[in-house]
Structures are given as structure tokens and as C-alpha cells.
Amino acid sequence: MPEYGRYCPVALASEVIADRWTPLILRELILGNTRFNDIARGMPGISRSLLVARLRHLEKNGVIATYPSPTGKGSEYHLTPAGKDLERVIDSFGRWAIEWLFDELRPHDVDPVTLTWWMHRRIAADRLPPVRTVLEFRHVGAEQEVIWLVLERGEASVCIQHPGYEVDLRVTATTAELADVFQGYRHWDEAVKEGRIVVDGLPRLARALPTWFEWSPWVEVTHERAHRPVEVRAEVR
Incomplete structure (x- = not known):
């Protein structure tokens, strides 16, 4: 995990959410996917080991919390208040790409x-x-x-x-x-x-x-x- 320094709020936020796949994991959580397999299905191409690492990173930084699944099998991942507050950030990502990278969308x-x-x-x-x-x-x-x-x-x-x-x-x-x-x-x-x-x-x-x-x-x-x-x-x- 890169260390960008803690002298700037953008640098500090980047340490939490700017790694590859992390914004997409947040997108899945914001859209209501709480189980590991469901999160993975929304992101074809991510490895299971990397998804595990990213979820642990988000939990460590207070963005998500892990709870036992009501089914008794596995765990569920839920956004904390800090994580829910990132919805506006992810929404801005999407809107910015549509406005400025539209011709590159596939x-x-x-x-x-x-x-x-x-x-x-x-x-x-x-x-x-x-x-x-x-x-x-x-x-x-x-x-x-x-x-x-x-x-x-x-x-x-x-x-x-x-x-x-x-x-x-x-x-x-x-x-x-x-x-x-x-x-x-x-x-x-x-x-x-x-x-x-x-x-x-x-x-x-x-x-x-x-x-x-x-x-x-x-x-x-x-x-x-x-x-x-x-x-x-x-x-x-």
C-alpha cells in the first residue's frame, strides 16, 4: 500500500480509496451487494485474493464493517457511516467520466x-x-x-x-x-x-x-x- 503522506487531505484519502479496484468495490457496496461472491460477480477480472485484501483494507480504515451472514454461512460486508458518505464521491467519479471521457467508454x-x-x-x-x-x-x-x-x-x-x-x-x-x-x-x-x-x-x-x-x-x-x-x-x- 503506497504512503502518500498525511500532510494533505487528498493524499490521506488516496491511501484509503485510490488503489486499483477499490472504487469499484465501493460501487458494489453502495449498490447493495453485501456478500463476497456478489461483490466479485459485479467486477469480472478481480482475483479472489485481491478482493479479500481490499475488503480487509477498507475494514481496517473504518469504511466497512463485517458481520456474520444471517444464513449462517460466511460473512456480509456493510458500509459504515464513513463508507456511506463515499457514495457522493463514487457518483462524482461516474459523472466526471461521462462528461470528460465519454469517447473512451466501451x-x-x-x-x-x-x-x-x-x-x-x-x-x-x-x-x-x-x-x-x-x-x-x-x-x-x-x-x-x-x-x-x-x-x-x-x-x-x-x-x-x-x-x-x-x-x-x-x-x-x-x-x-x-x-x-x-x-x-x-x-x-x-x-x-x-x-x-x-x-x-x-x-x-x-x-x-x-x-x-x-x-x-x-x-x-x-x-x-x-x-x-x-x-x-x-x-x-
Whole structure:
């Protein structure tokens, strides 16, 4: 762990949150993931040993607290008041990148499983149907995969094997098109109208489906940035 010195508040904060992967771990915790495996699933590419080390570092510095899982297996990680106060910092990170690094963003690099995992943690629990509802996502194109979301009792479960229940809605699209909607480059209704996303099932459920998701925390700022007119600069002679 680098020592930046304690003579400057930015240097001191950097010792806690500026290491690689640490802001993403905080993002997962802020979004409500409290179990080790759930945190790891949101960050494909991080090793388990490094995640353990980063969680210990955050706990040591008072950002998170570890509690026994109510299931009796493993532990859960919860933000302390200091950790919750970092939500505005992580939000600013995202907004800054959208404003100033927009052309470098690669939303289509996400794989089907990771995208579905992101979607499941952004469920609007109070808007879900009162009975169990099964969504089947058929990813077509270069990456072909079928993944299910089971919505029940205000929660969502990701299944990479058929859950054994009847499918209520089938969504067919490329991973890129779904990623565009999740991130905010395109709105759901727009993508459906243009045939980029096809939904099969009861019309009333199909109409309600987009309201069941909160999408990315930066969906609105991304949509505004993606549709901002390109500035034309006069050539200086």
C-alpha cells in the first residue's frame, strides 16, 4: 500500500480509496451487494485474493464493517457511516467520466452474464408484479446466450440454467443493444420501437417490464451526453 503522506487531505484519502479496484468495490457496496461472491460477480477480472485484501483494507480504515451472514454461512460486508458518505464521491467519479471521457467508454465490452447481474441489482422492488415472473433474455449476435431473471417477492435471481418455471416474457436482443439501454445511450421504448429489442409475452407485462428496472445510476446523464449536439469549432487561421 503506497504512503502518500498525511500532510494533505487528498493524499490521506488516496491511501484509503485510490488503489486499483477499490472504487469499484465501493460501487458494489453502495449498490447493495453485501456478500463476497456478489461483490466479485459485479467486477469480472478481480482475483479472489485481491478482493479479500481490499475488503480487509477498507475494514481496517473504518469504511466497512463485517458481520456474520444471517444464513449462517460466511460473512456480509456493510458500509459504515464513513463508507456511506463515499457514495457522493463514487457518483462524482461516474459523472466526471461521462462528461470528460465519454469517447473512451466501451459499454459493449460487457458480457451477457455480467450485464444481467448488473440489471438484477437495479430492480425496482416496489414496481414488480405481485406474483413470480420469469424473464428470459436471449442474447443473439456474436455472443449467443440465454439467461433468466426470476422476479419474486420483491427480489431478482439470475439463472444461467433454466429455473424450471414457465417463462412469462422473452426478450431477444444483442448484448450491445441491452447494454445501450442499461447505460442510457438509448431508451427501452425507443429500442423496442426500432426492433432492436423484441419482447414476446403478455402485452400488459411487456409494457410494464422497463419500469421494473432502475437501470444504471448514470442513465440520464449518459443519455444527455450521448445526444448532445457536436460542437462545431471555427477554424483559426
